[in-house]
Amino acid sequence: MPSARPLLPLRSRTAPADLGTQGDTLNDGMELAQSIMAAFVALLLLGFMVAAWTHRQSVHHVTEDILHKMIDLAPAEAGFLIFAATAAANVFCLPSIGLWLGAGVVFAHIYHPNVLEGALAGTLAVFLGLVVGSLTAFTLGRTLCQSCIARRLQHLEWVEVLNAIVATEGWKFVMLARMSPVLPLEAFSYACSFTNVTALGFAVGCFGSLPITFFWVWMGASAESLRMDDDPGSKKLGVHTTLLLIGISLVMFGIIARLSTRRYQEIMDRRIPSVAQQRLSASQEHLSVEATPIDEAFRQEVQRLRRSSNLRHWRGFLSPRRVSV
Template structure:
C-alpha cells in the first residue's frame, strides 16, 4: 500500500516537472504553430480537429497536439475538442485498417504478442476490451486504432469505448498544456497577478486529475492482467 502511494506521489511530481519544462519551452516552434491556429479565430477549433485527425491516420503522436489544445483553448474546451478529435481520428484509422489497408496493418502488427491476443479477447469481451486497452499505456494509441480494424468489434462499440477510455489521458495532457500556458504568461507578466492565481488554481485541479488518471490506468492494467 505504501509503495503504491509513493508511486502516485512520484507520478504527480513527474507530471508537475513536465508542466514546468513545457512551459519554459513554450516560446519555440510549438508556440508558433499554436499561435497560427489560435489566430484563425472561430475556425481554430475546426482547424485543430482536422489536424489532429490527420495526425492519427499518419501515425503522428497526438500528445503534443493535446498539450497544445490546453494552451490555446484551456482545460474545458481543450478537453472537448481533443475528445472529439481523438475519437474521430481513432475512428478514421479504424475504418482505414478495416476496409482499405488490412494487409499492411496485419504485416505491421505481425509478431507482436500483445496484438495477436486482442482479436480473441475482443471476441470474448467486446467493447470492454477496447475500453481496457484505451486505459492501459502498454498499447500504442495510433497502432491500436488500426489493429482494432482487423478485429470483429462493431464500429459503434469501438467508438463509444474508445471515447470513454481515452478521456482520463485527454484531460491530463490538456491540463498540462493549460498550466504550461499560464506559467508562460505569468513568467512574461502579460496577465499579472491573475495569471499567477489561475496557475495555482489549475495546479490544484491538475494534481487531482493526475490521481484520477493514474487510478483509471491501474484499473485497466489490472483488468487486462486478469484476462491474460
C-alpha cells in the first residue's frame, strides 16, 4: 500500500466546491440504505431481546446446558470452541468480552481446583482466537471489504490521526493502543487495515491485548472458583489466596491501563498539530475564501481532532451516520 499519501480522503469540507450533484445524490442514497439496514438490525436485535426476556427460563436452561456440555469436553476441544467463537466475534465486530469471562468459567471447572492453570489455558484459547480474528479482519479490510469499510472511515477525523501516528510509530502504537481497556478491538482491526502498518507489524502489535485478555479470563475463572469451592477444609486458604490474586490483578490492570492511556495521550498531543496543519493546507488549496483566520482555524482543528481521537469513539465507523464532534 502506498505510504507517501493518506489512504483515505479528507472530510467533505476540505473537498473542492465544484463537485457535481450526482455524487451527492449517490452518497445520500447510500446513507439512506445504510440507515435502513441499521434500523433493521436494531429491530432484529430488539426482537431477540424481547424473545429472550419472554422465554428467559428456557434461555437460562439452554445456557446451563451449553455450559455443562462445555465443561464435559476435553480441554483441547473446549479451547478450540472458544478460540473459534472469539475469532468469529472479532471478524464480525461483535463484542467478545463475554467470551473472555466465559472462558474463565469453563476452564475453572475443567481444571478445578487449579484455578490459575485454568485461567492460563483459557487465556491461551481466547488470545489465539483474538489474534487470528484480528488478522482476518485486518486482511479483509485490505481486500474484500475495502470499499465497504472505506465508506465508513472516510468521514471520521481520527482515521487521519491514526494513519499519521502509525506512519511513524508502526507496531509500537498498535501494541500500545490494544493495551487500553476501552479500545474496541473489533473496530480497531479494520481501522488499522487502512494505515501503512504491515501485516507483520500488526500481528506483533496484537500482543498488546494479552494483559487485558488475561485479566478478564482470570476474573471469570476466579469468581467461578470461589463459587464452586464448598470444602470447609480448603475454603479458607482458597478464598484468601484467590482474593489476594484478584487484588494483585486489579492493581496491575489499573497500572497498565493508566500507563497506556497516558502514553497514548502523549503521542496524540505530539501528532495532532501536524495533522491539523496538513488538513488546513489542503483546505486552503481548494477553498478560494478563508472562513476564519488561520490561527483560529488551526486551534479549532486541533480541538476537533483531540475530541474525535478519544478511544471511546472508535466504534463510530460501524454507524451509518457521519461523525461530527
